[in-house]
Amino acid sequence: MTTKTAAERREEAKQAFDAYFSQCPSRKLLDRLSDKWVTLVLTALEAGPCRYSDLSRRIAGVSQKMLTQTLRLLERDGLVSRTLTPSVPVRVDYELTPLGRSLMPLVSAIKSWAEAHIEDVERAREHYDAVNS
Secondary structure, eight states: OOOOOHHHHHHHHHHHTOTTSTTOTHHHHHHHHTOHHHHHHHHHHTTSOEEHHHHHHHSTTOOHHHHHHHHHHHHHTTSEEEEEEOSSSOEEEEEEOHHHHHHHHHHHHHHHHHHHHHHHHHHHHHHHHHHTO
């Protein structure tokens, strides 16, 4: 068995989390973060804790199934926390964790960029479709 230098171990670790490699686990995270419901849930929670029903009303078009699934996945990834308050009826609040908050500058910027440039993108799509049909 050969011993590795510290530099070799660092290089191996760096490659282990290189999303360009097919087996890199960060690819699953990138896939998750690129989901539209994830972006909308995270930005809805940016202002502070929300109840499920508040999120459902705020995010037009999200089904109960997709919202529940998205919240569970975000909780599993450590980006959102769920707090249960025993009452009648039971109160459930969702909020960003510190890890989730650290992601918000990027997610908010992407959402803002999409809102600001959608007209440009739609024009580009129309042009592409006209030229390539």
